[in-house]
Amino acid sequence: MSGEFAVGAPVSAARIAELSTALTGLRERITAACAAAGRSPDSVALLPVTKYFPASDVAALYGLGCRDFGESREQEATAKVAALALGHKDIRWHMIGRLQRNKVKSVAGWAYSVHSVDSDRLLTALDTAAAAALDTGRRAGPLRVLLQVSLDADPTRGGLASEELSGLADRVAESASLQLAGLMAVPPIDVEPDRAFAELAEIHDRLLRVHPAATELSAGMSSDLEAAIRHGSTCVRVGTALMGARPITSG
Numbered sequence: 001m002s003g004e005f006a007v008g009a010p011v012s013a014a015r016i017a018e019l020s021t022a023l024t025g026l027r028e029r030i031t032a033a034c035a036a037a038g039r040s041p042d043s044v045a046l047l048p049v050t051k052y053f054p055a056s057d058v059a060a061l062y063g064l065g066c067r068d069f070g071e072s073r074e075q076e077a078t079a080k081v082a083a084l085a086l087g088h089k090d091i092r093w094h095m096i097g098r099l100q101r102n103k104v105k106s107v108a109g110w111a112y113s114v115h116s117v118d119s120d121r122l123l124t125a126l127d128t129a130a131a132a133a134l135d136t137g138r139r140a141g142p143l144r145v146l147l148q149v150s151l152d153a154d155p156t157r158g159g160l161a162s163e164e165l166s167g168l169a170d171r172v173a174e175s176a177s178l179q180l181a182g183l184m185a186v187p188p189i190d191v192e193p194d195r196a197f198a199e200l201a202e203i204h205d206r207l208l209r210v211h212p213a214a215t216e217l218s219a220g221m222s223s224d225l226e227a228a229i230r231h232g233s234t235c236v237r238v239g240t241a242l243m244g245a246r247p248i249t250s251g
């Protein structure tokens with residue numbers, strides 16, 4: 001069932017050492033960025049993004065103290081969740097990638113939060129799926145939702161236009177099965193990260209006036225986490241700088 005993403009052979013000591021070194025380096029980067037921004041280092045969480053890497057790497061990071069993991073492809077994530085179900089009960093899985101409506105039933109069963117909610121139809125499907133998962137005991141608490149904001153005018157790249165945001169935020173807040181955690185964004189490649197994250201911070205400020213509990217700001221990746229932290233990120237999603245280069249890019 002878990003195929004290539006099963007825990008499989010125990011992870012090598014060399015891989016554990018590699019992950020440990022990368023983790024230490026990343027925590028130093030986050031601490032330095034927080035210091036430069038006059039922020040407390042524990043105001044920013046590190047979310048290791050383990051897509052394309054085996055469950056054994058997740059288990060190794062778990063051994064190094066990580067409890068939150070980001071995944072972007074439903075099938076791959078579901079296999080890893082199954083592979084790690086035993087002995088890793090306190091993992092919190094975050095769905096950070098584009099999500100199709102026919103995958104929400106599965107995701108509602110294992111996700112602690114979904115960072116990539118960017119349409120009314122997806123929201124409706126998630127609401128129904130989370131309610132069903134709560135009813136059947138497949139989940140214990142509401143599904144945390146982060147609305148993904150588009151920072152450019154291109155809707156094909158995913159994300160909500162800022163004028164769509166408040167309506168969707170209100171809908172999440174009204175749902176008994178969902179919890180409005182905050183916002184997420186991926187800056188467009190051709191925009192300077194500082195400019196993109198400054199815009200995101202403004203959008204987040206406006207949201208907080210209406211939804212003061214929506215404090216989460218999921219922003220920043222391997223290459224731009226310092227800029228994101230300067231602009232209020234509370235969660236940096238880091239793949240490459242922790243795991244190494246992905247075997248396949250994109251996704």
Ligand SMILES: *Cc1c(COP(=O)(O)O)cnc(C)c1O
Pocket residue numbers: 049051072096097186221222223237238239240241251
């Ligand atoms: C893959 C991915 C990341 C991690 O990107 P890196 O540049 O490898 O750190 C972050 N966010 C999302 C939405 C992703 O899909």
